[in-house]
Amino acid sequence: MTEFPGATGLIFNEPLLWEKGKKGRIGMSLPRRDVEACGLDKDLEGDGPDFPDLSELEVVRHYVRLSQWNFGVDAGMYPLGSCTMKYNPKLNEKIASLPGFAEAHPLLPTALSQGALRLIFELERLLAEITGMDAVSCQPAAGAHGELTGMLIIHAFHKNNGSARSKIIVPDTAHGTNPASAALCGYQPVTVKSNQQGILSPDAVAEVMDAGTAGIMITNPNTLGLFEENIREIADVVHKKGGLVYCDGANMNAVLGIVRMGDVGADVLHLNLHKTFSAPHGGGGPGSGPVCVRKSLAKFLPVPRVVESQGAYSLSYNFPETIGKVHAFYGNFGVMIKAYAYILSMGAENLKRASQLAVLNANYIRARLKDVFHLAYDRPCMHECVFSDKLQKQDKVTTLEIAKRLIDYGFHPPTVYFPLVVSGAIMIEPTETESKEEIDLFIEACRAIANEAKENPELLHAAPSKTKVKRLDETNAARHPCLQG
Amino acid sequence: MKQISELNLPDDIRYSEDHEWARREGDAVRVGISDYAQDQLGDITFVGLPNVGDSFNQKEEFGTVESTKAVSELFMPVGGEVLAVNEALVESPGLVNEDPYGAGWILLVKSHNPDEMNSLMTKDDYVKRLKGTE
Numbered sequence: 001m002t003e004f005p006g007a008t009g010l011i012f013n014e015p016l017l018w019e020k021g022k023k024g025r026i027g028m029s030l031p032r033r034d035v036e037a038c039g040l041d042k043d044l045e046g047d048g049p050d051f052p053d054l055s056e057l058e059v060v061r062h063y064v065r066l067s068q069w070n071f072g073v074d075a076g077m078y079p080l081g082s083c084t085m086k087y088n089p090k091l092n093e094k095i096a097s098l099p100g101f102a103e104a105h106p107l108l109p110t111a112l113s114q115g116a117l118r119l120i121f122e123l124e125r126l127l128a129e130i131t132g133m134d135a136v137s138c139q140p141a142a143g144a145h146g147e148l149t150g151m152l153i154i155h156a157f158h159k160n161n162g163s164a165r166s167k168i169i170v171p172d173t174a175h176g177t178n179p180a181s182a183a184l185c186g187y188q189p190v191t192v193k194s195n196q197q198g199i200l201s202p203d204a205v206a207e208v209m210d211a212g213t214a215g216i217m218i219t220n221p222n223t224l225g226l227f228e229e230n231i232r233e234i235a236d237v238v239h240k241k242g243g244l245v246y247c248d249g250a251n252m253n254a255v256l257g258i259v260r261m262g263d264v265g266a267d268v269l270h271l272n273l274h275k276t277f278s279a280p281h282g283g284g285g286p287g288s289g290p291v292c293v294r295k296s297l298a299k300f301l302p303v304p305r306v307v308e309s310q311g312a313y314s315l316s317y318n319f320p321e322t323i324g325k326v327h328a329f330y331g332n333f334g335v336m337i338k339a340y341a342y343i344l345s346m347g348a349e350n351l352k353r354a355s356q357l358a359v360l361n362a363n364y365i366r367a368r369l370k371d372v373f374h375l376a377y378d379r380p381c382m383h384e385c386v387f388s389d390k391l392q393k394q395d396k397v398t399t400l401e402i403a404k405r406l407i408d409y410g411f412h413p414p415t416v417y418f419p420l421v422v423s424g425a426i427m428i429e430p431t432e433t434e435s436k437e438e439i440d441l442f443i444e445a446c447r448a449i450a451n452e453a454k455e456n457p458e459l460l461h462a463a464p465s466k467t468k469v470k471r472l473d474e475t476n477a478a479r480h481p482c483l484q485g
Numbered sequence: 486m487k488q489i490s491e492l493n494l495p496d497d498i499r500y501s502e503d504h505e506w507a508r509r510e511g512d513a514v515r516v517g518i519s520d521y522a523q524d525q526l527g528d529i530t531f532v533g534l535p536n537v538g539d540s541f542n543q544k545e546e547f548g549t550v551e552s553t554k555a556v557s558e559l560f561m562p563v564g565g566e567v568l569a570v571n572e573a574l575v576e577s578p579g580l581v582n583e584d585p586y587g588a589g590w591i592l593l594v595k596s597h598n599p600d601e602m603n604s605l606m607t608k609d610d611y612v613k614r615l616k617g618t619e
Contacts, residue, residue: 393486400527400554417554423525474553478530479578 002444005076006410011468014065017052027056069468071412077434077442081384081415081427082175082223083282084253084275086358091345092278092338101337106329110314117313120330121306123340127290130343130351131249131269132262135298137305138273138290139331143250146270146289147181147217149302152323153268153293154214154244155185156300160321163242165214171200172421173222175248187214194421198224198377202233209237215244220261221251223419223427224377225362225384227259235265244268249292252276253431254359254383257352267294277339288335302326357432358383361439365428368443372450376422384429388422397453397460399424404471405452405463409445486524489615493520495586499562499605502614503544506586507562507605514563514602516592518550520585521615526552529581532574532591533559540566543601547592550581563601565594 054062072078078085096102104116124136140146151168158165168182170189179189190208195201205216216238220228228234235245247266253276261269273288274281281287293301303322304315315330346354359382366375366385374390389399403413403426415427430439452459464470494500498508504522508515523529533549541547543564550557571590574580581589596602606614 394488396486398486420555475528475530475579478528478551478553 002441004409004441004445006408006466008466011068012065014062017054017059017062018050020058020062021052021054023053025053025055025058027054027059073433076410076412077430077438078412079414079428079430079434079442080412081225081386081429082250082418083415084251084272084383084429084431085281085412086253086275086278086431087433088278088280088338089342089345092341095341096334096337101333104333106333110312114313116333117306117315119340120333120336121308121313123336123343124290124306126340126343127271127292130256130260131252131266131271131292132260133266133269133292134262134295135301136290136292137301137331138288138336139302139325139327140270140289140291141327141332142274142287143175143248143270143272143289144177144181145326146272146291147177147246147248148184149289149291149323149326150246150268150270150293151181151185151187152326153291153297153300154246155187156321156323157244157297158214160300161242165212165243167213168246169205169208169213169216169238169243171216171218171222173198173200173224173226173419174217174219175223175250176418178217178219178248182217194222194224197379198222198226198421199228200230200234202230202237205234206237209241209243211241213238213241213243215246215267217246217248219248219251221254221382221384223251224386224421225251225254225381225427225429226377226379227254227382231261231264231266239265244297250275251383254355256355257348258355262292262294267297268292273335273339278342279335279338286332286335288332288339290331304330306330354432355383358430361430361432361434362428364436364439365430365443369446372447373426376425383431384427386419386422387426387428389424389426392450392453393424395453395457397457399426401457401460401463402426402449402453405449405460406445407464408466409448411442411445487520489521489612492524492615493586494608494611496608498586499602499607500611500614501544501560501562501605503560503562505560505562507602508586509602510593512595513568514565514594514596515590516562516594517585517590518559518581519611523582523585523589526550526557527554528552529578532571532578532581534570534572534574534591535567537567537569540564540597543598543604551578559591561594562605563594563596564598565596567592568595569593 073085073087104113127136140149166188167190168187170179171192173194182189192204238245244267245265247261247269249269249271269292270289273279299321300323303317303319307316362381362383362385366381373387376386376388399416403416406413498506500506504519506517506519529552531551535547541561543561545561546558547561548559570592
C-alpha cells in the first residue's frame with residue numbers, strides 16, 4: 001500500500017511566551033558594569049517594554065515547537081499555484097551568510113562595500129539578459145511593490161511626454177495585485193476578458209486601447225497557466241496608440257531561457273526573486289521584485305543606482321528624472337545574494353532546463369488528473385494547471401474541502417478559488433524541484449480524494465483531521481478578527 | 486453548493502446578469518443579491534455599501550461583497566439615487582447568506598427610469614441563464 005507523508009504523532013502544545021517563565025528568570029548574564037552608572041534624562045524615562053522572563057531553554061523549545069506546527073517546502077510538496085514554491089537550495093543560504101555580506105552595514109562607505117555593490121550590479125545585468133531588457137533596479141521589496149514601481153515609471157514616461165492618460169488595461173487572467181497596483185498609482189483599471197482559449201485576443205485589447213490609456217498590465221504566462229500567444233500583436237496594438245506594455249513576470253519560471261519578454265514587446269517587467277530565483281518565500285521572506293525596463297525608460301528607475309566606472313562600483317543619485325527611492329537603502333539585499341547564487345550555480349542551460357521541467361511536471365499532473373477533476377481549459381499548460389470542483393459538486397463536495405483533505409495526506413493545498421475566471425478553481429504548480437516519485441504520490445492522493453468525495457464525502461467535510469488544529473472558522477475570523485494575543 | 490432546483494428564486498422580483506435582484510416597492514426599488522450569488526460566494530464577511538444620496542447608472546458598480554473566497558463587485562440592476570442602505574449588514578454581513586431577499590437586502594433606490602425594471606430577467610429567464618452557465 002502506498003505510504004503518504006501525512007501521519008499523526010505527538011505534537012507539543014505551546015503557550016505564548018508571556019504565559020511562560022517566572023519573574024526574574026533570565027537567559028543570559030550581562031558583563032559586570034565597569035563604568036559609573038549614568039541616569040537617563042527624566043523626560044526619556046518611562047515604563048520598560050513588557051518582556052517575558054525566560055531561560056534560554058524555554059525560548060529554544062518555544063520556537064522549535066512552533067516550527068513543528070509549520071509546513072514548508074523543506075517538509076513537503078507545496079504546489080501553491082501562481083507562487084512557484086520551489087525548493088530553496090541551501091547553497092544560497094551559505095553564500096548569503098558569508099560574513100562579508102551578512103555583516104555589511106548599509107551605510108558603509110563604497111570603498112568598503114565593493115563586493116556587495118558588484119553583486120547588485122552583476123545581478124541586474126544577469127536579470128537584464130534573462131528578460132531581454134536593458135536596465136534593472138533591484139530596489140522593490142516584492143512583486144506588488146515591483147508592479148507599483150513599474151506603474152510609477154509608466155506614469156513618469158507619459159508625464160515626460162506631456163501626455164495625460166488615466167487608464168490601464170488589465171486582463172481578467174492577470175494577477176490579482178495588478179489592478180490594485182494600477183489603482184494605487186492613480187490609474188483606473190479597465191478589465192478585458194480572455195477568450196475561449198483562456199488567453200487574450202488582440203481585438204479585445206484594440207477595443208479598449210485609446211489615447212487616454214497609459215498601457216496594459218499583462219501576466220505572461222497568465223493565471224490560467226497559459227502562455228499569452230498573442231503578446232506581440234497585443235504589444236503592437238498598445239504601442240500604436242502610444243501606450244506601454246507592463247509584463248507581470250511572476251510566472252517567469254515557465255519560460256526562462258525560452259522567451260525573453262523584452263523580445264516580444266514588453267517595456268517594463270518585474271520579476272520575483274523569491275519565486276523564480278529560489279529565494280525563500282512567504283513567512284520565510286522577505287521578497288524582492290526587481291523592475292526591468294527598456295533603455296528609453298532607464299532614466300526613470302529608482303535611485304540610488306549602482307554604477308560602474310573602471311572596475312569601481314558606486315551608488316549614484318544623479319538621475320534627475322528618477323521616480324525616486326522606493327525602499328530603505330537599496331532593497332532586500334539578502335534576497336539578491338540568494339538569487340545571484342542561484343543563477344550562477346545553475347548557469348544558462350540549467351535555468352532553461354528548470355523551466356522545461358516545471359512545464360513538464362505541470363502537464364504531467366494535468367494529464368494524470370483530468371479524468372477525476374474537471375479541467376477548466378483542456379489544452380497544454382505552462383508551469384501550472386487549473387482544475388475545478390465541477391465534477392464533485394453533485395456530491396456536495398467543494399474545492400475548499402478537497403484542499404483541506406490534501407493536508408491529511410501530507411501535502412500543502414494548492415491555490416484555491418483563483419483565478420476568478422474559473423468557478424471553484426484549484427490551481428496546481430508543482431515546480432521543477434519535485435521528483436517524479438513525489439509528484440506521483442501527490443497524484444495518487446488527489447485521486448484517492450476524488451474517490452472519497454464520491455464514496456465517503458464526510459471525510460472531506462471533516463478535513464483536516466490529522467492536524468493539530470482542525471478546520472478553522474474562517475468566516476468568524478474574517479467577520480470578527482482578533483488581532484491581539 | 487446548491488443545485489439549480491434547490492435555489493430559492495422568488496417570482497415577484499427581477500434578476501440581473503450579475504445576479505443582483507430588484508423588487509419594486511411603491512416608487513422605490515429594493516436591491517440585493519440572489520440566492521445563487523450568495524451560495525456561490527459562500528460565507529459573506531463584508532459588504533461595502535455606498536452612501537445614501539449617491540447616484541448610479543444601471544450596471545454601474547455601487548459596492549463590493551467579500552466572502553472567504555473572493556471579493557466581488559456589486560452592480561446596479563436599475564439606475565437611480567440611493568435612498569437607504571442596509572446598515573445591519575455592517576455588523577452582520579451573514580444576513581445576505583441567511584435571508585438574501587429579506588433581512589439581507591442591500592439598497593433601496595429611487596429609480597431614474599422605470600423601463601429599466603423591464604430590461605431585467607424574470608425568474609424563468611434567470612433559471613434558463615443559470616442552466617446555461619452550468
